[in-house]
Amino acid sequence: MQKAASLKDVARLAGVSTATVTRVLHNNGYVGEETRARVTSALKETGYQLNVVAQSLRKQQTRTLGHLLNTITRNPFFAEVALGLEEQALRHGCNVFIYNVQASAERERLGVETFIRRRTDGIVFTSPVDPANVELAAKAGIPVVQVDWLARADRNAVLVDNEVGAVEAMEHLFALGHRRIGFIGADPARFRHSADARPSVAEQRLSAYRKSLAGMGIAADEALVQIRPYYYSLDERDAAEGHAGMRELLALHQRPTAVFATCDILAAGALQAVHDAGLRVPDDISVIGFDDTYAARLSPPLTTVALPMREIGERAADLVFRHMPAPSDAATDADIVTLPSRLAIRASTAAPGSP
Amino acid sequence: MQKAASLKDVARLAGVSTATVTRVLHNNGYVGEETRARVTSALKETGYQLNVVAQSLRKQQTRTLGHLLNTITRNPFFAEVALGLEEQALRHGCNVFIYNVQASAERERLGVETFIRRRTDGIVFTSPVDPANVELAAKAGIPVVQVDWLARADRNAVLVDNEVGAVEAMEHLFALGHRRIGFIGADPARFRHSADARPSVAEQRLSAYRKSLAGMGIAADEALVQIRPYYYSLDERDAAEGHAGMRELLALHQRPTAVFATCDILAAGALQAVHDAGLRVPDDISVIGFDDTYAARLSPPLTTVALPMREIGERAADLVFRHMPAPSDAATDADIVTLPSRLAIRASTAAPGSP
DNA sequence: AACCAATATGTCATCGATGACATATCAGCA
């Protein structure tokens, strides 16, 4: 179609200046009754749509957020985060650029540079790959928010307390009467960014498992701890790891009565292993997962530590906006929001040795 | 941080005009050896990053795509499409605005208007809600591509041949020896946009089921057809529908030896129902799904009609770019790409009555 | 010597919206 009408076109048609059209558009300043009518009808006639690009240039504000998404890890989790972020941004009149980073620090850097060039009003890192990229964005004066993990405490972040969530899961099992509890989780070392970095999600969940046992005065039994190589590729590979982990646990001369898996996919694989062994969940063994991705909601609905994924995205957007007007590079006033998880008790857990 | 450096700043620092800096930046036109060096170092010193907003205004091209995403329906499917679209757009130097529409025609319209105002170079509708919104975008002269469904044949689209996929699934079951085959699917009427609209995905799959049976000379038995109310809410509700559908089928005095479910979530619920009935898949009954979302890859890996989700997104991007330079409103040269599905044979299907 | 092409660099209008500022009209009031 022909190029869109500009303010000037509308002004010409209405026989006024562009300033008057702007005033009508934004409903500010003085405009005469009759003039307003003429402009309004000219707007309608031309099908005028504001050119946001020009507006952004002039206002030095794009009403745009950049979302760097580490797609490889924890896909469905992050899709929900992205949705929450987008919805909340929309409520603030902003649109979101999405950029999938595929676990590559290099791609992440390219993404940051892209967003700097596009002058996004903020950048959200969902599961940042390399903290240096976060600094890069911050140095450009763009408000930055991290989701799911952060390296430095002086940066904005929306987190979940994995320790509390894991402890609650364990306490649920304790309350049911379980004392011999297995663990299936990812290798924490694989996701360690640097020696001095804060503990990874995998580390947090594992250490909460250990602390919970200790808190109950239960002796640690490393045979019950299945650390598996893969993590959140989310296809059959991961399920297979959960499966293999459970197989090992079931093969112990004294097998656990319950298993805590650190993500739903691992748990799903574990369920299958139980089934394959001719045993039943939760009658013979209880299984608890983490995240509450909808993988948890199929087949036998999984008891799991549910994370408020949508809300995480929303809070991330809020943080960006709170830091937008005066982008603080001042290392002091970082906002760190920690959202609670919620134990979703479903059909995969029960008291040990029940019918 | 201080505002970013502009071309003018760089030019001043290097002691040249802005035109020269542009030439160095884009490596075109003549620039002296020594001047180039001075400009290059000035660029480095200022940490200059091109202002894409200004560039877009000047070039009348934003290198931006808008992606309208019908999140409610078929979530994981569309997340993959979005990823493919984003990746391909990136290869063309474009970034993607994402806009979740939540099955609301009104929100979809707002999305289109947003993209028009942002002057995106193209718009992709993944599962359009209201064809009128597609027309709205097209009328604004923006290249439009539809994914997964289209109302008018004179528009660009990337589709999957659901009929062929469903027929292949049925033929797989026939080849295994099944003759009594149940169907669990969504209610086609729920997704009918208008009386004269092209058949919905649900309709296509159901009619392929019927045609396949007829082609084999098998009499239709409506007791075997379970039309369920929900579709792709993708949580336990949908799984529950698959579960209920399978329960009905198992309760028949002569139960089917195989069941074709029109999406993996329904199939997952169906699997659970088989399990709950004390039967085994595939020994007692075969189950086949559709889509190959990773729901299909858990528990007992599901035989399913796999859709090339990532590639669908990539082809959608390609279509946008093919139609970008001369946005054709001419109703004639629409590109409709139909991608093949692939039958992924896994553990949920076998010959009837096998051990 | 005159001229041409290649090389090198600067000037400036333009994309479209915005808002500070200037200008103009009019009613009400001292």
Added chain:
DNA sequence: TGCTGATATGTCATCGATGACATATTGGTT
């Protein structure tokens, strides 16, 4: 009458990058 403030509208520089165009300066060619 002259002044003030409210109302109404126009002018224009600006945001930053771009590229058409103009202007120099070369080193060769006839």
